[in-house]
Amino acid sequence: MLVEIVKLGITHLMVGTCALCLTADCELRESHYMPAALYPKNQKLELLPRVPGQTEVEEITMPLLCARCEHRFNKRGESEVLRHIAAKIANKPSPLVPKLETLTVLEGDETLKSYCGSDAGLNMDMFAYFALSMAWRGIHSWPRTGRPDLTPICLGLYREPIRRFLAEETIDFPAEASVIVIACTDKISREAWFLPSQRDDVWFHDVRMLALGVFFRVLLGRSVPDVLMRDSCHAVGKRIHVGDASKRTRESLDYTESLTA
Numbered sequence: 451m452l453v454e455i456v457k458l459g460i461t462h463l464m465v466g467t468c469a470l471c472l473t474a475d476c477e478l479r480e481s482h483y484m485p486a487a488l489y490p491k492n493q494k495l496e497l498l499p500r501v502p503g504q505t506e507v508e509e510i511t512m513p514l515l516c517a518r519c520e521h522r523f524n525k526r527g528e529s530e531v532l533r534h535i536a537a538k539i540a541n542k543p544s545p546l547v548p549k550l551e552t553l554t555v556l557e558g559d560e561t562l563k564s565y566c567g568s569d570a571g572l573n574m575d576m577f578a579y580f581a582l583s584m585a586w587r588g589i590h591s592w593p594r595t596g597r598p599d600l601t602p603i604c605l606g607l608y609r610e611p612i613r614r615f616l617a618e619e620t621i622d623f624p625a626e627a628s629v630i631v632i633a634c635t636d637k638i639s640r641e642a643w644f645l646p647s648q649r650d651d652v653w654f655h656d657v658r659m660l661a662l663g664v665f666f667r668v669l670l671g672r673s674v675p676d677v678l679m680r681d682s683c684h685a686v687g688k689r690i691h692v693g694d695a696s697k698r699t700r701e702s703l704d705y706t707e708s709l710t711a
């Protein structure tokens with residue numbers, strides 16, 4: 451992506467092509483990879499990734515989107531989803547859990563229970579949009595301070611359908627895509643977040659992300675098991691799951707660390 455800094459008096463504008471709507475020569479915003487609201491203010495969360503030697507969590511940003519696309523991301527998913535998981539509620543029980551636990555369990559075992567999110571008044575399509583937008587942000591090479599740029603996520607054949615859906619060029623949800631959402635009951639998952647990370651040990655795209663007590667998985671591919679397609683928050687049942695995700699969180703934190711070591 452070509453980005454130029456144009457000096458207009460004292461104002462510095464980043465001008466380039468918006469990565470989402472592909473409009474050329476527009477002013478680009480300093481876009482966040484992880485939404486700014488997820489960075490806790492005045493809270494000590496031991497598990498957040500830090501730059502070695504620094505106490506603050508690094509906010510990863512770059513000029514990526516035009517103002518319209520930033521607004522689109524907010525309106526279509528981010529602001530609604532973040533209402534349920536904003537940093538100010540980290541360390542405390544997730545507000546999603548009590549809201550869901552009063553509902554009928556659709557399915558469940560001792561670790562995970564499934565509910566219909568829309569029965570709790572949740573807009574699950576916004577959760578799906580938000581998760582896809584996070585996976586899509588991951589296809590870019592984000593710069594970090596004092597460390598190499600992040601390795602881009604590969605979405606293969608799904609990259610363009612996802613971009614078109616997110617840019618509202620089509621209303622069709624990408625085919626062969628599932629978004630799994632888990633509201634976590636365990637402490638470790640509530641105190642951590644990690645950037646989208648891609649598993650390479652399965653025959654489909656599997657991108658995982660944690661946002662202070664809400665665990666997201668974006669699955670893409672023909673070989674995604676039927677049960678995981680059905681469990682998608684975007685599928686007919688509008689499912690959301692509640693459970694202890696500490697094992698998944700620990701695994702993913704270890705996995706992410708092993709990639710960046």
Ligand SMILES: [Zn+2]
Pocket residue numbers: 468469470471472473515516517518519520
């Ligand atoms: Zn745009």
